Amino acid sequence: MTRILVVYASDYGNTKKMAEVIAAGVETVPGAEPVLRAAETVSAEDLLTSDGIIFGSPVHMGSMDWRIKKLIDSLCGGMWMKNSLVGKVGAVFATGSGHGHAGSGAELTLLSMLNNFAELGMVIVPLPKSTPGYAQSGLQWGAWSQSADENLKPIGLSDAGLVAARHHGANVARVAEALKGKTLFAG
Amino acid sequence: MTRILVVYASDYGNTKKMAEVIAAGVETVPGAEPVLRAAETVSAEDLLTSDGIIFGSPVHMGSMDWRIKKLIDSLCGGMWMKNSLVGKVGAVFATGSGHGHAGSGAELTLLSMLNNFAELGMVIVPLPKSTPGYAQSGLQWGAWSQSADENLKPIGLSDAGLVAARHHGANVARVAEALKGKTLFAG
Amino acid sequence: MTRILVVYASDYGNTKKMAEVIAAGVETVPGAEPVLRAAETVSAEDLLTSDGIIFGSPVHMGSMDWRIKKLIDSLCGGMWMKNSLVGKVGAVFATGSGHGHAGSGAELTLLSMLNNFAELGMVIVPLPKSTPGYAQSGLQWGAWSQSADENLKPIGLSDAGLVAARHHGANVARVAEALKGKTLFAG
């Protein structure tokens, strides 16, 4: 079994819903199994037993929700010390408003989570432009869906964003499957 | 006179047009004067005699156009060595497609230009959310306007993006005016 | 009085000490007054009544300590909605290890905090290369000091890093003083 941990912080349920769709995408890959967790409930065991890890957050002032950051500081820092997650696969997703129509901080939000995976020595899976749904709702660093309009009015997630998210989950599962059990990194 | 240098690289004229609008914004501030230059034509004199400097670029694969980068490598590197631009004011702008509706790399593009200004010890002027036009077309790091739709079809610049750009120019001129001639930095 | 709020999160006292030195730097500027706060104790009042705001954090997996992020999510998000801090001055600092001798994530850590200030429409003060102490201990986005060696052994802060930090505080106070009370931003 290729285990993909999908972690989210969610304020109004949008990021949680996107996490569920990504988990459903993981399930479409034969031999892959998603594990879905709110950030506050993630255990060291969850991280250590996964082949791939996906973190998702609403965009909050251009970076990840503090609950994701608390998880990173609490659990990932120690795993960095011990090189515990080297060679696993990492990916990210986010939800945010359409205020400004330029991502409103989505790019650095995704990157602030990816930086944790890079530090941990994990192989990073971006969102290819060829992903269905991407043209309407996506960013190179990961899946993204608008959850509020340009005036910050909640509008729910877009279908296109959810289609891309579903594929993102499947992509990560396939890459994790391909790399699983291989000794890729020196050291 | 408070001199604001507005530098652009442009492929199809959109970023040039945005630069012209920013320059027009500078002109609305009493005592401020814009100097407009294509990246290839900027001289050391242009940079050294300005109180504020604004760089703009189309979004190209998540970073600035190579012509802006060549200017930075050719002229700004040496000025960094000599601390020639410390205390001046810097700001940025970009144009890009609506592909993905999440900025499609605009954030790191703006940041790749701002990093040059930070290295040079320049005070950075962002684009406040309160700027007219921002809700329809803007990003925290600087002015941004869509120039192509989600399918990459050229659509010209949006009115909102140009309104925000005009204010961006005026904002930079006012900050440069306020800081001009003051000894702000130790060293 | 020009009020500069200096906020820190600290694990072993290094970032707190650096905050104290920055606050002492603020005090060297006539008419400037520092307010020193641990992240958990910052009030809305603290932010709203300051002319300049400086955030500092240890480098944790390439981004800010979760306590700084919690403060941002809890207080700054709402102030973004109301444009409450537009035109104030922002700056950052960090402490981290010498592991890798390449900053070990300091750059994105500083940037993750600056992004909050950019979103809030605040003018950003970098650390100029000409700052005393910078050559031994500094980064363009803000003050930085090593607090552990390349093997992660604690070594305390460097003298050079503290010298640069002190100047950073004074620089921010001078820029805040110069911009205070002026209407700089349209909107």
Add this chain to the structure above:
Amino acid sequence: MTRILVVYASDYGNTKKMAEVIAAGVETVPGAEPVLRAAETVSAEDLLTSDGIIFGSPVHMGSMDWRIKKLIDSLCGGMWMKNSLVGKVGAVFATGSGHGHAGSGAELTLLSMLNNFAELGMVIVPLPKSTPGYAQSGLQWGAWSQSADENLKPIGLSDAGLVAARHHGANVARVAEALKGKTLFAG
């Protein structure tokens, strides 16, 4: 054969030397073959026929050398349009000074190159902390070696940096080998 393209821009030969060492690391992996190119000489064929691509640059004002950027704008932009490189493997490296002892812009330099690979839908290989040489010379986003001291005096590359670089090349070759020929991405 797993083909790994190693591309560099170099001013004084340091980044070229690092590229050669990375290429030598690729050669240590059975079935892997490096192709070494200066940025100005890279052809579309070079990119299209590779299984993995590694870009390296000196740190220039916090971003990549303009010659790397010109290559990206000239060749990679069109390949992004056609999804030509989706699923290939990407990685980066840099050389820079020890000025400030905090990477002096190395992190965003590496990231400005990685952003291109993310846009292209390429799987990204970071530099794990467990890599030999990393503690003395490395960064999470890729291999890094100091080429000048804190006073900007040239000192050549460090042995540790070259050891890490060699392993980086081998790591990338192994990941590319593992992913080669697999259909990983939807679309």
